[in-house]
Amino acid sequence: MEQQPARPRRETRLDTYVERYAARTRGMTASEIRALFSVASRPEVVSLAGGMPNISGLPLDSIGEMVQELVAEQGAVAMQYGSGQGAPELREQICDVMRLEGIDAHPDDVVVTVGSQQAVDLVTRIFCDPGDVVICEAPSYVGALGVFRAYECDVVHVEMDDDGLRPAALRDALATLEASGKRVKFLYTIPNFHNPAGVSLSLPRRQEILDIAREHDVLVLEDNPYGLLGFDESPRRALRADESERVVYLGSFSKTFAPGMRVGWALAPHAVREKLVLAQESSTLCPPSFSQLMISSYLAGQDWMGQVKAFRELYRERRDAMLAALHDLMPTGTTWTVPEGGFYVWLTLPPGLDAKAMLPRAVTARVAYVPGTAFYADGYGSQCMRLSYCYPTPERIREGVRRLAAVIEEELDLVETFGPSTHALQRSYDTPNTDLT
Numbered sequence: 001m002e003q004q005p006a007r008p009r010r011e012t013r014l015d016t017y018v019e020r021y022a023a024r025t026r027g028m029t030a031s032e033i034r035a036l037f038s039v040a041s042r043p044e045v046v047s048l049a050g051g052m053p054n055i056s057g058l059p060l061d062s063i064g065e066m067v068q069e070l071v072a073e074q075g076a077v078a079m080q081y082g083s084g085q086g087a088p089e090l091r092e093q094i095c096d097v098m099r100l101e102g103i104d105a106h107p108d109d110v111v112v113t114v115g116s117q118q119a120v121d122l123v124t125r126i127f128c129d130p131g132d133v134v135i136c137e138a139p140s141y142v143g144a145l146g147v148f149r150a151y152e153c154d155v156v157h158v159e160m161d162d163d164g165l166r167p168a169a170l171r172d173a174l175a176t177l178e179a180s181g182k183r184v185k186f187l188y189t190i191p192n193f194h195n196p197a198g199v200s201l202s203l204p205r206r207q208e209i210l211d212i213a214r215e216h217d218v219l220v221l222e223d224n225p226y227g228l229l230g231f232d233e234s235p236r237r238a239l240r241a242d243e244s245e246r247v248v249y250l251g252s253f254s255k256t257f258a259p260g261m262r263v264g265w266a267l268a269p270h271a272v273r274e275k276l277v278l279a280q281e282s283s284t285l286c287p288p289s290f291s292q293l294m295i296s297s298y299l300a301g302q303d304w305m306g307q308v309k310a311f312r313e314l315y316r317e318r319r320d321a322m323l324a325a326l327h328d329l330m331p332t333g334t335t336w337t338v339p340e341g342g343f344y345v346w347l348t349l350p351p352g353l354d355a356k357a358m359l360p361r362a363v364t365a366r367v368a369y370v371p372g373t374a375f376y377a378d379g380y381g382s383q384c385m386r387l388s389y390c391y392p393t394p395e396r397i398r399e400g401v402r403r404l405a406a407v408i409e410e411e412l413d414l415v416e417t418f419g420p421s422t423h424a425l426q427r428s429y430d431t432p433n434t435d436l437t
């Protein structure tokens, strides 16, 4: 009998360290949609997926001159290690920036971080043990969910509506968690121009959320990178403006200046601030001196408020283009939020459609978005997607929405013929999720 010769063993590329990683790395998984995004970044694809600030309007020439001046005049400081808490002059300027949102703060209580992303990490590091509960909006910022997962927190989502987080839902969730003996470490909230939901917490609700936090003795982590990017009015009052002992406020220069600087900050009650500085020192020794001095010179020497105004106008034009295109082109049964600032629209597909299952077909049709499931810790959100309008031109946005609408129409035809996708479940957060195991 003839036999197939034994095949040489194929070299596998399995990770030989797999047995040695810490348990917490199990939560660190690459996004399932990362592979698709390499296709989505091709020029023929209209990407409504990325949330990159549109820095095309930055005056790079004068920034170049600033860099030269900085190196000539303060090079020795800019190239050196600095304070773990951040440069004192910048911390004072940060207090001036926060005053625009009604916050009266002392520079001693500010910790400069490597973007506000690092501030989310440091706060979680000092507060959360594995299994501790963090309450987040449903949906929530994917980068924060990644941090909470890395520290093995249990995320409990609480429903939002067009006015932001629903106080009644928050009350219910806290009561249920308390009844089951769960330790809630903090509420993570994005009150302004939410990423990804596009909504903002209404002013009356801000007081109510603070009252609930006091009643239930819960710390609030207020993440506010988009606060100065509102389209129609002056900045909204921060939660931190009315509560200094129970709120850790996070800010960033990524959206108002440039994300490449990687400068953000945390404003915290005094004792928490001390722990944050220790955590910062063990994480990076100090935030980058060069970036801090750059931001400091930018705030002192340039018309930075004028630049923020220019950003607001640029994003408002794109928001308008997206809303008009959605209104003109989307099939019946599709709904979306109307952002008053920031970068994002949250779109809900007609019943029976699944945004994740649809993504490969959308990319084939040369349009990309982020499926809603990326913004939930518990696998829900499949009927939704995040659309970003910050980067493409208004014309490209309209073209992207036109392509997306055509894909949705095709999906609707399929659903009509074959029935709904089995994945297309939409969770109701009316009942808080306490299934934390």
Ligand SMILES: Cc1ncc(COP(=O)(O)O)c(C=O)c1O
Pocket: 051, 114, 115, 116, 117, 118, 141, 143, 190, 195, 223, 225, 251, 252, 253, 254, 259, 262, 263, 264
């Ligand atoms: C809600 C939210 N928080 C934090 C960040 C992190 O921003 P950075 O680290 O650039 O300050 C982002 C970035 O998109 C964000 O959308």
